[in-house]
Amino acid sequence: MAKVERKPRAEGGLSEDELRDLFREMLLIRRFEEKVEERFRAGELPGFLHVAIGQEAVATGVCAALERDDTIMSTHRAHGHALAKGTHPNAIMAELYGKLEGCSHGYGGSMHLYDLEHGMLGANAVVGGGLPQVTGTALAYRFRKQERVAVAFFGDGATNTGTFHESLNLAQLWKVPALFVLEMNGWAESTPLRQHAPIEDFSRRAVAFGMRSIDVDGQNVEAVYEATREAREHAVGGEGPVFLNVRTYRLVGHYIGDPQVYREKSEIEELRETKDPIELLRARLELSEEDFEQLDTEVTTIVDESVEFAKAGTDPKPEDALKYVYA
Amino acid sequence: MAELTYREAVRDALSRAMRADEDVFIMGEDIAEMGGSMGVTQGMLDEFGPERVRNTPISEIAIVGTGIGAAMQGMRPVVEIMYQDFLTLSMEQLVNQAAKHRTMSGGQLKVPLTIRTQGGAGWSPGAQHAQQLEAWFVHVPGLKVAYPSTPEDVRGLLWSSIYDDNPVIFFEHRLLYPLKGEVPDELQPIPFGQARVMREGSDVTVIAIGRMVPEALQAAEQAKEEGISVEVIDPRTLLPLDEQTILDSVRKTTRCVTAHEAVTRGGFGAELAAVVQAGAFDYLDAPIERVGAKFAPLAFAPAMEQWAVPHAADVLEAVKRTMARA
Numbered sequence: 001m002a003k004v005e006r007k008p009r010a011e012g013g014l015s016e017d018e019l020r021d022l023f024r025e026m027l028l029i030r031r032f033e034e035k036v037e038e039r040f041r042a043g044e045l046p047g048f049l050h051v052a053i054g055q056e057a058v059a060t061g062v063c064a065a066l067e068r069d070d071t072i073m074s075t076h077r078a079h080g081h082a083l084a085k086g087t088h089p090n091a092i093m094a095e096l097y098g099k100l101e102g103c104s105h106g107y108g109g110s111m112h113l114y115d116l117e118h119g120m121l122g123a124n125a126v127v128g129g130g131l132p133q134v135t136g137t138a139l140a141y142r143f144r145k146q147e148r149v150a151v152a153f154f155g156d157g158a159t160n161t162g163t164f165h166e167s168l169n170l171a172q173l174w175k176v177p178a179l180f181v182l183e184m185n186g187w188a189e190s191t192p193l194r195q196h197a198p199i200e201d202f203s204r205r206a207v208a209f210g211m212r213s214i215d216v217d218g219q220n221v222e223a224v225y226e227a228t229r230e231a232r233e234h235a236v237g238g239e240g241p242v243f244l245n246v247r248t249y250r251l252v253g254h255y256i257g258d259p260q261v262y263r264e265k266s267e268i269e270e271l272r273e274t275k276d277p278i279e280l281l282r283a284r285l286e287l288s289e290e291d292f293e294q295l296d297t298e299v300t301t302i303v304d305e306s307v308e309f310a311k312a313g314t315d316p317k318p319e320d321a322l323k324y325v326y327a
Numbered sequence: 328m329a330e331l332t333y334r335e336a337v338r339d340a341l342s343r344a345m346r347a348d349e350d351v352f353i354m355g356e357d358i359a360e361m362g363g364s365m366g367v368t369q370g371m372l373d374e375f376g377p378e379r380v381r382n383t384p385i386s387e388i389a390i391v392g393t394g395i396g397a398a399m400q401g402m403r404p405v406v407e408i409m410y411q412d413f414l415t416l417s418m419e420q421l422v423n424q425a426a427k428h429r430t431m432s433g434g435q436l437k438v439p440l441t442i443r444t445q446g447g448a449g450w451s452p453g454a455q456h457a458q459q460l461e462a463w464f465v466h467v468p469g470l471k472v473a474y475p476s477t478p479e480d481v482r483g484l485l486w487s488s489i490y491d492d493n494p495v496i497f498f499e500h501r502l503l504y505p506l507k508g509e510v511p512d513e514l515q516p517i518p519f520g521q522a523r524v525m526r527e528g529s530d531v532t533v534i535a536i537g538r539m540v541p542e543a544l545q546a547a548e549q550a551k552e553e554g555i556s557v558e559v560i561d562p563r564t565l566l567p568l569d570e571q572t573i574l575d576s577v578r579k580t581t582r583c584v585t586a587h588e589a590v591t592r593g594g595f596g597a598e599l600a601a602v603v604q605a606g607a608f609d610y611l612d613a614p615i616e617r618v619g620a621k622f623a624p625l626a627f628a629p630a631m632e633q634w635a636v637p638h639a640a641d642v643l644e645a646v647k648r649t650m651a652r653a
Binding site (some may be wrong): 102103104105106107108112114115116121122124126129131132133134135136137138139140141143144150162163166167169170173174323324325326327 | 352378381383384386388389390391392393394395396397398399400401402404419420423424428429430431432433434435436437439468469471492493
């Protein structure tokens with residue numbers, strides 16, 4: 001079984017080697033989600049699924065800038081966040097197949113990935129649902145004087161929920177060490193930004209609470225990493241939470257199988273040519289065809305092995321559905 | 328033994344837990360300087376300081392969600408929701424989040440959170456400050472529900488709630504706060520799922536919760552004068568429910584009345600009736616009677632309010648109806 005090597009975060013800026021590692025991580029997430037899509041269409045995966053193709057640099061850049069004891073909460077589009085935080089691809093794939101070896105032992109599925117050992121406190125299928133819990137997690141870190149941050153990932157759709165406003169207000173009021181990472185992909189499921197919000201610059205919503213906000217190019221993993229380091233320092237320094245206003249692009253539909261009748265095909269094609277974070281980083285690193293192929297083979301092997309691992313996994317006993325209702 | 332009011336008993340449990348354990352803290356609206364809208368947390372700010380007695384914005388979903396987040400880290404927060412009507416604002420976090428984290432995570436997470444709340448009619452608060460919503464929460468796997476009616480029980484059960492590793496919705500009744508009762512000098516935790524037989528009797532079992540417990544005891548006293556012996560049981564926790572004590576009683580008395588202040592339709596009495604018919608059908612000498620509020624948002628004018636919610640007299644009438652069928 002191939003292991004995904006994870007190095008401790010770099011001090012200061014990223015070296016070429018570290019950047020290459022992040023490239024590999026992003027490529028792993030991409031190949032993982034492509035495989036998920038393929039296996040779902042083949043009818044092997046129950047439920048329904050959301051992939052984040054195009055947004056890999058956000059998950060990768062943020063998580064690379066965190067310390068091991070920091071925690072994240074995610075959304076229904078969580079595979080990349082969990083992988084980037086350190087959950088093994090096998091554990092996620094096994095979860096998608098509903099196996100005991102899955103990171104949530106078959107109880108969660110794609111929208112409820114949990115991995116406490118790696119600081120993944122849960123993907124959440126209610127838009128905005130995790131936000132107050134991130135505030136509360138960060139409050140516990142403050143109570144205990146721990147040098148940790150709690151991180152919320154959410155999309156622009158969540159910024160219209162009451163939970164978003166109440167959670168940010170309370171987090172800033174109590175100056176808890178939380179990072180609120182807005183993955184602004186311009187869509188609330190199938191509803192475009194112009195139909196779901198009267199403003200485009202969501203940093204204004206954070207600033208309205210007196211919260212510090214940093215604008216970030218979400219297709220540039222270095223920029224995401226740098227901004228997160230800066231934000232983390234601010235938060236653990238006791239200066240309060242930070243809002244990361246990250247512009248990113250979802251190069252696929254809301255869910256696997258989404259015909260995307262709400263946007264032009266040409267728009268998707270253009271975005272894939274100009275905004276693909278993996279292509280952008282590949283150019284930045286000036287990777288040769290050979291180097292790329294080698295990395296691609298490595299991560300594809302890991303992904304293929306995760307499918308084999310998952311398929312060979314253990315089916316839960318039906319009556320175990322009652323096992324964890326109460327602690 | 329000491330004598331405490333129900334209000335003092337709540338405060339005593341909170342204060343003892345906070346003295347013993349720095350993972351326990353309380354938060355809610357107006358709970359610090361003001362001591363809570365019902366005065367339950369009066370004086371606690373002075374003893375424990377503003378970090379552990381946290382005034383919050385009027386922001387129910389964030390308060391509850393923040394409590395969940397802190398509980399996920401192993402703290403034991405006690406969140407006060409000023410009126411249980413306002414639980415409606417935090418339902419998403421209670422029902423979709425607190426109740427489900429443990430199962431969704433495959434047993435990795437625990438949410439040792441206590442939500443204290445209160446309410447009830449009897450002082451003309453109108454329709455948005457007096458509902459009794461306990462039945463809603465009994466329908467949600469993953470939550471626990473307590474509704475004690477005496478100082479001793481409220482103290483012992485609140486302690487158990489704080490130290491339960493699951494989310495607990497803890498109901499108090501506004502009209503019970505000034506009631507006095509004996510409590511042991513040392514706090515004795517009361518386990519969940521153990522009913523209390525408040526009064527023994529042989530003809531009819533009345534299962535009452537919250538304010539209807541003292542009302543049922545009053546009705547039992549009146550029934551005695553008419554030669555009817557009433558047994559009164561307070562389940563104390565609705566989820567889990569001590570079915571055995573209830574069934575043992577009904578098998579003995581052969582008649583059953585349920586009583587709560589919440590509206591009858593879809594109320595907890597329906598669940599009790601189902602439990603009793605399933606476990607004691609062959610013993611019953613009369614249909615089970617349910618006592619509860621009439622099916623209407625609570626009207627303001629005292630005459631309408633008093634008519635809409637149940638009292639001892641309603642319990643007594645129900646008791647007599649079961650006797651008439653014998």
